[in-house]
Amino acid sequence: MHVVVNAAMSADGKLSSRRREQISISGESDFDRVDRLRADRDAVVVGVGTVLADDPRLTVKDDALCEQRRTDGQSSQPARVVIDSKARTPVDAAVLTDEAETYVCVSEAAPVGRRMDLADHAELVTAGDDRVDLLRAFAALQAAGLEQIMVEGGGELIFSLFENGLVDELRVFVGPTIIGGRDAPTLADGDGFVTNFPTLELETLERLDDGALLVWNS
Numbered sequence: 001m002h003v004v005v006n007a008a009m010s011a012d013g014k015l016s017s018r019r020r021e022q023i024s025i026s027g028e029s030d031f032d033r034v035d036r037l038r039a040d041r042d043a044v045v046v047g048v049g050t051v052l053a054d055d056p057r058l059t060v061k062d063d064a065l066c067e068q069r070r071t072d073g074q075s076s077q078p079a080r081v082v083i084d085s086k087a088r089t090p091v092d093a094a095v096l097t098d099e100a101e102t103y104v105c106v107s108e109a110a111p112v113g114r115r116m117d118l119a120d121h122a123e124l125v126t127a128g129d130d131r132v133d134l135l136r137a138f139a140a141l142q143a144a145g146l147e148q149i150m151v152e153g154g155g156e157l158i159f160s161l162f163e164n165g166l167v168d169e170l171r172v173f174v175g176p177t178i179i180g181g182r183d184a185p186t187l188a189d190g191d192g193f194v195t196n197f198p199t200l201e202l203e204t205l206e207r208l209d210d211g212a213l214l215v216w217n218s
């Protein structure tokens with residue numbers, strides 16, 4: 001399995017504002033790059049915080065890229081995955097439409113009724129007692145044939161993936177905006193590291209739109 005984390009952050013390192021609403025940090029070229037990256041992957045993963053905040057579709061938008069996937073013998077859309085310990089994903093969430101296969105990774109703490117509701121719309125993966133055990137969940141996704149994984153956020157999930165040593169690559173678009181706010185989500189939130197900080201190796205750095213794209217290897 002190969003896991004690439006992709007995100008767009010403001011010049012001051014925020015993924016969104018303190019209102020946790022979706023903000024267009026990327027420019028047109030970066031959104032096109034993200035669409036190509038999605039098209040190149042078996043699955044696109046987010047945390048339930050992103051589903052509740054943004055209600056994303058997580059689909060490939062360019063029809064030509066979908067057609068190319070079909071030509072290559074793949075489904076027209078990559079699978080979508082939500083990491084959601086308590087099965088809080090709303091049944092009318094855009095990520096549960098039938099335009100792509102969806103997996104919801106839950107923990108044993110998810111109420112049975114919520115799990116049954118979601119099971120009508122998605123494949124459920126149960127891993128972990130109170131919180132999704134990411135190592136077990138990603139192993140289950142791999143067993144289901146999902147090898148090339150893209151994670152789109154948010155900051156809580158990205159931190160946990162680094163904590164579990166699950167990140168192979170980090171691609172960050174740094175946009176020209178200042179968002180600020182001590183409670184605004186950053187690229188890696190969670191409890192934070194106080195020692196043994198993961199370090200990355202810079203692979204490429206390019207100017208894109210009005211910002212920069214940094215690609216790091218883990």
Ligand SMILES: NC(=O)C1=CN([C@@H]2O[C@H](COP(=O)(O)OP(=O)(O)OC[C@H]3O[C@@H](n4cnc5c(N)ncnc54)[C@H](OP(=O)(O)O)[C@@H]3O)[C@@H](O)[C@H]2O)C=CC1
Nearest residue numbers: 007008016020047049050084085132153154155156157160
């Ligand atoms: N600019 C960008 O590129 C992006 C921006 N965003 C922004 O980020 C914000 C959302 O980020 P955030 O609130 O951090 O939410 P996340 O999407 O990171 O989801 C976090 C939630 O995932 C669940 N979860 C389950 N298991 C785990 C685990 N092992 N580790 C971590 N989380 C786990 C937890 O909820 P539970 O315990 O209930 O399961 C947790 O609260 C929004 O404002 C959104 O707009 C999001 C993506 C990309």
Ligand SMILES: Nc1nc(O)c(N)c(N[C@@H]2O[C@H](COP(=O)(O)O)[C@@H](O)[C@H]2O)n1
Nearest residue numbers: 008023024025026054056057058059152
């Ligand atoms: N690459 C990127 N740039 C930004 O500026 C963003 N705000 C995001 N957000 C992510 O994209 C998801 C929306 O996906 P759909 O367009 O609905 O398919 C959103 O939930 C964030 O994960 N990404």
